[in-house]
Amino acid sequence: MIKSSTSIAIPAVEKQPHHKSFWLWVMCLTGVDYFSTLGYQPSIAYTSAGLLAPLATVVLVLVTLLGAYPVYAYVARCSCEGQGSIGMLATLVSGWWGKILVLTLLGFAATDFVITKTLSAADAAKHMVENPYWPIPVDGSNGPSRQQFYVTSFLLVMLGAMFLRGFREVIGLAVTLVAIYLALNVVVIGAGLTYLAGHPHLTHEWLANVESGNWHIADPPIQAGGVFGLIAVVLLIFPKLALGLSGFETGVAVMPLIKGDPGEAPDSSEGRIRNTRKLLLTAAVIMSASLLGSSLVVSVLIPPEHLLCPDPAKPGHFITPEEWPKDQMAQKPKTPAAERALAYLAHNEGPHKIAPFFGEWFGTIYDASTVVILWFAGASAMAGLLNLLPKYLPRYGMAPEWAGATRPLVLLLTGINLLVTWIFDADVTAQGDAYATGVLVLITSACVATVIDKWRNKAGSFGHKLSIPYLFVTLVFAYTTAAVVIEKPVGLKISLCFIGTILFTSLASRIARSRELRFAGFRFPDPQSRFLWDTIRTLEMTVLVPHRPGRRSLASKEAAIRHEHRIPKDLMIVFVEVRLTDASDFVNEPTLEIRQEEGRYVMKIAGAASIAHTLAAVSLEMAQVGLPPEIHFGWTDETPWSGTLGFLLFGEGNVPWMVRELVRRAEPDDTKRPRVILAGS
Incomplete structure (x- = not known):
């Protein structure tokens, strides 16, 4: 095609090629977000599922390896430039309804990235103020301490300030952080599993509680006995653990950074797709093993009263800190392992002395590693959001001109981060549901896009064109999303706030810019x-x-x-x-x-x-x-x-x-x- 080139035609911006790296190193870049959830996921899993957390985690791992991974392996082939599930749907839909669908998904993505920042900063603050070397005494019996709120806000402001000066994701730094953090977690989880192997009666006690129905869950979804009843309860509970699925969308977003196979042309996508699939599978396997091990050691080795609150209305029963009566907040007991379960074990704070070198010094090293990777996860989320919004909104004419400038957008996002932190009072557990909602909606959209794309590319009758395995995975994630939204609608409410803001500003921008020439040549x-x-x-x-x-x-x-x-x-x-x-x-x-x-x-x-x-x-x-x-x-x-x-x-x-x-x-x-x-x- 010959293109007219006169002075009024909008010139195409020549993008600089991304520096490409070995897929394992790029995996560490996604890992600062994905693997950092170990800082709070084991605690949230116990809070949500009680002693059934290890069994619910087994279901989560099966869904991860047999559901999310195959879907995103397909997404990687269809979006080799890192467009992700939103980019796939943007090519499958058109017209105003298609634009509204994409803007809605951007709202959920914004929820995901913003809550990643606020939740990670809140958990980093939790590890800091709970450390024995923290100079100021902390009283968190009535909920997150004001110190935790102030430290969280400070970390978010520093994150914004760093982006105002300019930020480039450095893969080498990510590799170092992830390597240290995973090594420390292997030590903590491995020591816990070794301790359980040497004290089998602890595992027997856990199994006895599971069989007797003493799960430390305030309101089980159903009252059922036997193996099938237990399986039913676990299947109904596992959606609460959906935070463990947070790394897949980020995994395909970094595809432009992944180097192809040796001997391939630099612009070839086949090797990049293969290596992205290796990245996704390796990250999923590492995270699955970490979640399984951490959920078991946390459920067995940490006393329930250190993670949950005794139910004042039912002696011998436990409730989550969020369920504690508001009129009795002064009597609310402190839960030292909440939101920092693995750090609790690293500090040897429990009744079991897991390893001789665990204690204040080792725990402080673990805390420092956790704080740094959580803060870096927030930086990765900020970079992702700064790249995501300008990728779609300007193309639709639905972004004000200042949205293309980094500094105004950073100031806006920092203000939103502080507002969300204030709304949730820097509570990690309370933000988990909003985070899970954003993650699950994006994964479900990837499943839907995969089913539609495979159907369009297949010949034959309607039933023959339909991919039953991917349809089943889509239904699983649709159920998981619906379960989280119904039980904890606050996540959907927060997402709707982001969606409403994006739709309103997009419509206003489209009207204001309607009389621009909007011409890129013939x-x-x-x-x-x-x-x-x-x-x-x-x-x-x-x-x-x-x-x-x-x-x-x-x-x-x-x-x-x-x-x-x-x-x-x-x-x-x-x-x-x-x-x-x-x-x-x-x-x-x-x-x-x-x-x-x-x-x-x-x-x-x-x-x-x-x-x-x-x-x-x-x-x-x-x-x-x-x-x-x-x-x-x-x-x-x-x-x-x-x-x-x-x-x-x-x-x-x-x-x-x-x-x-x-x-x-x-x-x-x-x-x-x-x-x-x-x-x-």
Whole structure:
């Protein structure tokens, strides 16, 4: 295709190629987000599932390896530039409903990334203030201490300040952080499992409690006995552990950074796809093993009263800290292992002396590693959000101009982080549900996109085209998402706040920017069209007449135009036919084909998003070389209101008035400005 290149065409931005690295090192970049959840996931798992946490984690691991991994292995093939599930759906849907769907998913993604930052900072603060070397005494019996809130806010402000000065993700630093953090977790979890192997009676006691129904769950989903009843309870509980699925969307987002196989061309995607799948599988296996081991040692070795609160209404029963009666907050006992279960074991704070070297010094090293990786996870989430929003919103014309600048966006996101921290009072457990909602909606959208894409690419009947395994995985994640939303609707409420904000600002921006030219140049399907285009726009004077084919012939249209507009016969008329595609698109690059029909020149423009913008672009392009053309319209009886609404939604509306406005804004010099002329009865 030949592309017109004049001064008003918007030049394509030449992207610098990403520096590519070995897939294992890139995995560590995703790992600062994925693996850092070990700082709080074991505690949240016990809080949600009690002594059934290890069994629920088994279900979570099966869903991870047999469900989420196959789906994202397919997503990696369809979005090798890191678009992820949102990018897949953006190519499968079109029109305004498609844009609204993508904006809604962006709202859930924003929930995911923002809560990643606030939750990670809150847990980092928790590890800091609970450390025995923390200089100020902490009283967290009534909930998260004010110190935890202040430290969390400070960490978020420092995160924003770092991005104001500029930030580049350094894979080498991520590799170091992940290697140290995983090594320390292997030591803690491994020591715990070794201790359990040497004290089998502890595991027997746990199994006896599980069999007797003494699960330390305040309100079990069902009351059932036997093996099948236990399986039913575990299947109903496992969605509460969905935080352990947080790494897959990030895994495909970093695909541009992954190096292909040796000997392949640098721009080849096959090796990058294979190595991304290795990254996803390796990360999933490491995380699955860590979650299984941590849930077992936490459930068996930590007394329930150090993770939960004794139920004041039912002696011998336990409730979560969130369920403690609000009128008895002064009597609420402290739960030292809450939100820091593995750190609790590393400090040897429990009744079991797991390893001789565990204690304040080893625990402090573990705390420091946890704080750093949690803070770095927040930095990774901030970078992801700064890359994600500009990738979609400007393409749709649904972002204010300042959204393309990093500093204003950083200030806005930092303000949102502090607001979310204030709403949740820096409580890690309370934010877990909002985080899980964002993660699960994105995974479910990836499942839906995979099912649709496989169906579209398969031949045969409807049933034959449908992929049953992927459909089953989709139903599993749909159930998991629905279970989390129904039981803890606060996550959906927070997501709806983000969605509403994005939709409102996007609509306002689209209206405010509707009179921008929004033109990226023409494409020519053949050399003849390009030759005729160069010939026509160098003529001394040209009259452009918009024409809608099918209503009347070119001869009758020309006779009416010459009569009503008093155009002399020696002045050539060029008819312009514009065919719209998706009026919801913002910047477009239509195809311009020029043919002779009935002895007259006709410009056939296809792939346009707006008639007015296309006509204005044609006239302005011609004015760059020859004399400014005239655009002649017939009279319209359309009201200003209906015309404006039709222009905004369908790319049509009061075309003559809008063409005049676009030309006037784009060309300040009146002598070079194409003229818009209306006539008729």
